[in-house]
Amino acid sequence: MLKKLLFIGVVLLAGLHGTMATVEGEKAEIFMTDIGNKVINLLTDKSISQQERASQFQHILETKFDVRAIGKFVLGRYWKHASKEEKEKFLALFKASTVASYATRFSEYSSEKFEVVGSRTEKDGGVTVLTRIVRPNGQAILIDWKIFEKKGELRIYDVILEGISMSITQRSEYAAVIQQGGGKVQALITALEKKTGKPIS
Amino acid sequence: MLTLFQPFRLKEISKDLGSAPGMKLLDGNSESNIKRLSLLKTSIAFLIFFSLVLSPSYAQQDAWSYTDDEQHPGKQETLDAEDWAEIMDSPPSAEDYDPFESFNRFIFGLNEFIDMILIDPLSRMYHDLVPEFGRERVGYALRNLSEPVVFANNILQGDLEGARVTLGRFVVNSTLGLAGLFDVSTDLDLPYKKEDFGLTLASWGVEAGPYLVLPILGPSNARDAWGRAGDYAMDPINWWSYHYKKGFYSYIRTGVQVLDAKTENLELMEELKDNSIDYYATLRAWYYERRKDLMHEKEEREALDTPRPDDDDE
Numbered sequence: 001m002l003k004k005l006l007f008i009g010v011v012l013l014a015g016l017h018g019t020m021a022t023v024e025g026e027k028a029e030i031f032m033t034d035i036g037n038k039v040i041n042l043l044t045d046k047s048i049s050q051q052e053r054a055s056q057f058q059h060i061l062e063t064k065f066d067v068r069a070i071g072k073f074v075l076g077r078y079w080k081h082a083s084k085e086e087k088e089k090f091l092a093l094f095k096a097s098t099v100a101s102y103a104t105r106f107s108e109y110s111s112e113k114f115e116v117v118g119s120r121t122e123k124d125g126g127v128t129v130l131t132r133i134v135r136p137n138g139q140a141i142l143i144d145w146k147i148f149e150k151k152g153e154l155r156i157y158d159v160i161l162e163g164i165s166m167s168i169t170q171r172s173e174y175a176a177v178i179q180q181g182g183g184k185v186q187a188l189i190t191a192l193e194k195k196t197g198k199p200i201s
Numbered sequence: 202m203l204t205l206f207q208p209f210r211l212k213e214i215s216k217d218l219g220s221a222p223g224m225k226l227l228d229g230n231s232e233s234n235i236k237r238l239s240l241l242k243t244s245i246a247f248l249i250f251f252s253l254v255l256s257p258s259y260a261q262q263d264a265w266s267y268t269d270d271e272q273h274p275g276k277q278e279t280l281d282a283e284d285w286a287e288i289m290d291s292p293p294s295a296e297d298y299d300p301f302e303s304f305n306r307f308i309f310g311l312n313e314f315i316d317m318i319l320i321d322p323l324s325r326m327y328h329d330l331v332p333e334f335g336r337e338r339v340g341y342a343l344r345n346l347s348e349p350v351v352f353a354n355n356i357l358q359g360d361l362e363g364a365r366v367t368l369g370r371f372v373v374n375s376t377l378g379l380a381g382l383f384d385v386s387t388d389l390d391l392p393y394k395k396e397d398f399g400l401t402l403a404s405w406g407v408e409a410g411p412y413l414v415l416p417i418l419g420p421s422n423a424r425d426a427w428g429r430a431g432d433y434a435m436d437p438i439n440w441w442s443y444h445y446k447k448g449f450y451s452y453i454r455t456g457v458q459v460l461d462a463k464t465e466n467l468e469l470m471e472e473l474k475d476n477s478i479d480y481y482a483t484l485r486a487w488y489y490e491r492r493k494d495l496m497h498e499k500e501e502r503e504a505l506d507t508p509r510p511d512d513d514d515e
Contacts, residue, residue, distance in 0.1 A: 066510060073508035101476040124509065137333060150510040157508045163494030167508050169486035172297055176482030191478045 025119035028127040028147045031154045035064055036114040036131065050103075058099045066148075066155040067095050074171045075185070078178055082185045090185065093192035100196055111136055122146075126157065235448065298411060299485060305414040309481050312419060324463040338382045340461050344393065345374045345381025346438060346454065353435050354396040358404045366391050395495065398435065399428025403496050412485055420488035 042048075042056055061067060071094045072079050082090065113134040120128045126148040133141045146158035159166045174188055181187020299305060327336070348371040355364035370386040370393065378385045387393065402424050403409070410423025418429065433439060442451035477483040 066508070069510055070508045097476075101472075104475065105472060124507075126507075126509065137337070146507050148510050155510070157510070162491075164487055164490040165507065168506060169483060169490055172486035172489075173477060173479050173482040175297060176479050176485075180479070188478075195478055 024127055024149075025121060025129075028129050028154060029116050029119050031147065032129045032131060032145055033116050035060065035156075036116070040114060054099055054103050057102060058095070061095060061099060064156055066150060066157055067091065067098075069157060070167055071095075073167055074174055075188075076171045076175055078175070078185050078188075086185045086189065089189050090192070093189060093196060096196045097192055128160075297485070298409075300411050301413065305412060306481055308414040308416055309484075312414065312417060315417060320459065320463055324460055324467060327460045328464045328467065336461065336464065339457060340465060341374070341378070341384045342381040343454070343458050343461055344384070345371065345378070347436075348374075349437050350432050350435050351394075351396045354398055354401045354432075357398075357401045358396070360396075363394060363396065366394070367396075397425075397428050398431030399425035399492070400495055401431075402428055403492075409489075409492065412489070420484050422488075422492075425492065 038060065042053060048056075068091060071091045074094065075082065075090060079087070115132045115134060117130040117132050119130060122128055126146055129145045129147060131143050131145065133143060135141070142162055144160035145156050146160065147154050148157050149155075157167075177188050177191050178185060181190075331339075348367055352364055352367040352371065355361075355367050369389075369391045373386045373389065373391065374381045374384055377383075384393070399421075407424045409425070413421045413423060413426055415421050415426060421429070438454060439451050442448055473483060473487075474480050
């Protein structure tokens with residue numbers, strides 16, 4: 001409760017003092033530049049194994065993203081219907097499948113440049129950092145990162161690729177899987193297990 | 202520039218690839234293809250009309266998402282106060298509005314099949330035979346040829362600033378950019394902004410309507426399907442080629458558009474497919490989000506609908 005009041009206080013102050021909001025933006029931009037560099041180093045380091053790379057990605061995911069909040073959002077209205085066990089299973093599988101999908105994406109990496117272009121404070125108190133990945137042929141892909149502060153540290157809550165929110169589209173996809181499985185969250189868990197090849201007992 | 206939905210927009214009448222020189226996939230001269238073309242257009246128009254007239258009213262759009270799921274078909278379940286509170290709590294997923302889902306999935310499967318036996322192999326050949334530089338030139342030239350339609354839509358939307366930019370792009374790229382082969386306008390601060398008649402209709406307040414998967418053309422919705430028809434009718438290249446009875450220039454252009462769009466997005470689409478459990482649902486969501494983004498509505502939505510921190514709960 002106190003934390004909430006403090007947070008609201010900070011947001012109000014940010015509204016009164018424009019500079020405070022800018023600092024937030026700058027902080028977030030530095031945060032993203034940092035992550036960008038980490039990831040690029042990871043990708044260009046040919047000496048580490050695929051396993052090691054995947055586990056480092058997982059570490060980045062766990063420390064720089066808020067996987068629980070994203071997972072909860074992505075499960076949408078089914079979160080409330082899920083048992084505690086289902087929630088835990090789902091989150092573990094969600095994490096594994098996210099790591100796997102980014103690992104395949106990045107395996108084709110070859111000297112793309114990651115640039116932080118700017119940032120924008122949002123009405124809901126978060127900051128969107130605008131970045132760009134420039135391919136060797138000059139074409140650029142725009143990626144926005146939605147960042148909030150949680151317990152004193154910055155975390156990523158959504159990735160928006162060319163204007164398309166990954167969380168929203170994933171939520172839609174998972175909802176379809178659950179519906180096809182008769183409205184049971186277990187259907188999604190089973191599908192994710194198949195996808196990642198990792199049964200969670 | 203990621204033109205994700207170019208393949209769906211531009212996969213026009215690709216069966217008419219048959220009449221392009223060298224292709225013996227479909228028999229017949231261009232006349233019978235024109236007849237087939239008008240039959241196809243008529244059936245698509247009928248399908249869309251059918252869906253607009255007979256689809257559930259938009260007022261029921263919210264109810265649709267909730268009364269059906271988690272219930273056995275045919276079984277009525279009363280919702281108590283708690284359920285209703287929960288339903289009202291989470292906003293309806295408009296992106297899932299798909300009353301013709303089973304039919305759409307069927308067409309989707311059909312499209313995947315056509316893709317597999319025809320479009321995909323062709324685009325891989327194109328990718329392997331033509332170097333990146335060449336493919337880029339083709340892509341830019343095609344985009345330049347589509348600027349007149351973009352211009353028309355800018356005007357129809359009352360977007361004079363956009364119209365100015367589009368006109369500038371067309372003139373500069375056609376001259377300095379050597380008939381559109383080079384996109385010099387972007388560097389001159391005249392960026393490309395795609396507009397089509399579907400977006401124009403949206404700006405006039407027309408709702409998207411039910412999600413539709415069109416044969417060959419791919420993901421769409423009731424409004425955007427009419428949009429494609431409108432764009433096709435507005436395209437001066439099509440006027441020119443029909444008027445001068447050189448129909449096959451129009452077909453060649455369409456064919457190349459299909460190839461270009463498909464090849465450019467080959468990796469992305471494959472990756473999307475491999476990473477999704479339900480590719481149909483993924484594309485449906487992507488299409489919806491993409492259209493929303495093109496309509497500039499995102500600013501309002503963004504603030505409401507993203508994951509955000511909350512107190513850890515169970």
